[in-house]
Amino acid sequence: MKKWNLIIDVGLCHDCNDCFLADKDEFVGNDFPPYSAAQPWSGHRWMNIERKERGQYPLVQVAYLPMPCMHCDHAPCLTPDGAVYKREDGLVIIDPVKAKGREDIVESCPYGAIYWNEEASLPQKCTGCVHLLEEGWSETRCSQVCPTGAIRLVLADDTEMARIIAAEGLEPFRADLGTKPRVLYKNLYRWDKVFVAASVAYEDTDECAENAQVRVAEGGTTVGEGATNNYGEFTVDRLEPDGRYEVSVTAAGYKPYTVEVTLEKSLNLGLILLQKA
Helix, strand or coil: CCEEEEEEECCCCCCCCHHHHHHHHHHECCCECCCECCECCCCCCCCEEEEEEEEECCEEEEEEEEECCCCCCCCCCCCCCCCEEECCCCCEEECCCCCCCCCHHHHCCCCCCCEEECCCCEEECCCCCHHHHCCCCCCCHHHHHCCCCCEEEEEECHHHHHHHHHHHCCECCCHHHCCCCCEEEECCHHHHCEEEEEEEEECCCCCECCCCEEEEEECCEEEEEEECCCCCEEEEEEECCCEEEEEEEECCCECCEEEEEEECCCEEEEEEEECEC
């Protein structure tokens, strides 16, 4: 059968918060039994957006990570009594009647996607807009309003979804948790990997070194390559945090430049001056 899957492209998210506002518009003040009670006016972010700066001025990138409930296939929040249960279409639902008073359910989510409604004495979270899907919708409110196409709902069986995952290079966030989430990310490297960057110029002419070749190696093995642009800048991304790397810059007629770095986070090496050979 077709199941619920949400694809989020980290490279397309601009932190506009349209998804967050659409969620508020749908759920604040509205009950949708038997799937959800009204979301409170404040304190809940069923579609939360995390933010991260990468690098240092002037070579800086900003990444945004929308974080709804992951609707995990191996969800640690599920309860034997059905207070939290998983539907055949993949959605994980908190029953607003059975879960009443169960504040412990909030702490069961390793992603921090479950919130406590003090007034209603209820744990609450994203429902995947299940009430709309049952009315025939083919979008969630968040995917419907996303102006950049960063959020996409895919209703597909497991075989078709496996093909999409392979074709688009989709990844789960925090795969180490083993929860098998149904929210998958594209360009996740912008969040969980690091880059090394620099500006390169020729020392004798003080001109930008365009098309200088850059190699990043770990233990003698090349793990990233690039070239400087017309401003003499380069960025080599998708490197593992805390890795120790050798960065080499070469240009015809100039001495090679090599430096060893440990990338605890994304790093701008600053200005590299190549000396005449």
